[in-house]
């Protein structure tokens with residue numbers, strides 16, 4: 059066989075229509091704060107089944123805006139999962155939030171509502187789920203919990219824009235949903251993200267936080283007798299705006315989301331077909347009630363051979379990753395007294411996890427090659 063070309067872990071899909079969409083905008087009057095951002099926001103609403111979308115400069119910015127929108131204050135507690143990228147937690151800690159880690163379901167890797175419930179107190183300000191690998195969390199159970207205790211539920215949907223849960227789109231499930239458009243996510247604008255909600259008050263506050271907290275809307279000014287130049291800083295915010303150029307790319311990418319969904323499903327099914335006969339390998343769990351956009355293909359092997367398998371796959375030119383190092387095991391968190399032993403399911407999930415390449419242009423032949431390599435390694439390391 060000819061030597062294999064390297065297969066990257068992830069790769070954005072940018073086609074000519076994406077290129078033209080951006081190119082047309084470069085010489086347009088508005089390259090930021092213009093109509094392309096508003097159009098992108100309307101396009102997101104259609105896909106996410108939500109009333110409001112606020113485009114921002116990253117997924118982390120979206121999370122930060124979501125915490126601002128619910129009025130998170132120093133000392134407020136936020137319950138989330140350790141099986142995520144650190145920003146889910148750190149963007150709540152920046153404004154002074156206190157993180158409590160609930161454990162996960164050992165099958166999906168998603169936060170376990172029972173573990174969440176055990177941590178709820180009068181200080182709880184938010185429950186934050188992450189749709190790990192694109193598979194929606196138990197949103198109905200979490201929303202029931204949130205309603206019962208009067209706590210908003212935030213969904214970190216960095217992996218799951220386009221996923222369906224019981225036939226409903228991600229973006230219509232939680233009180234607030236945060237999206238990321240980083241190149242390894244479901245669509246890309248380079249850097250970018252969005253806050254999605256049906257709650258007009260949350261939407262207004264997220265929009266304000268995105269743009270310095272500066273109020274321009276007459277309806278919300280304290281002083282209405284000043285001239286038309288008048289605006290008011292009523293709270294703190296940041297500049298988290300998305301430029302129009304990137305919003306154009308976003309709208310064009312969103313248009314292609316159904317195709318990405320189909321292609322990723324093919325890759326997912328290809329791995330399943332080629333790997334399900336391999337012994338002692340745990341394939342990603344799929345609840346029938348959901349139709350995920352499979353952003354990751356999280357495999358699990360025996361933790362004792364994870365490192366060797368990972369290194370051999372990398373040496374063979376196959377771009378694998380591990381998702382995620384539990385947030386409560388990072389030095390910053392350990393110094394605050396956190397330990398992954400408080401969430402044993404997440405700790406154990408991580409210990410055997412390897413994410414295989416997953417992107418729209420991954421060919422079925424590459425899927426076969428990767429699976430074969432995986433099977434060979436699995437046998438040789440037993």
Ligand SMILES: *Cc1c(COP(=O)(O)O)cnc(C)c1O
Nearest residue numbers: 116117118142143145216238240
């Ligand atoms: C990527 C990611 C983020 C952060 O998004 P950025 O756009 O990189 O800031 C947050 N949470 C999860 C689960 C992610 O995968």
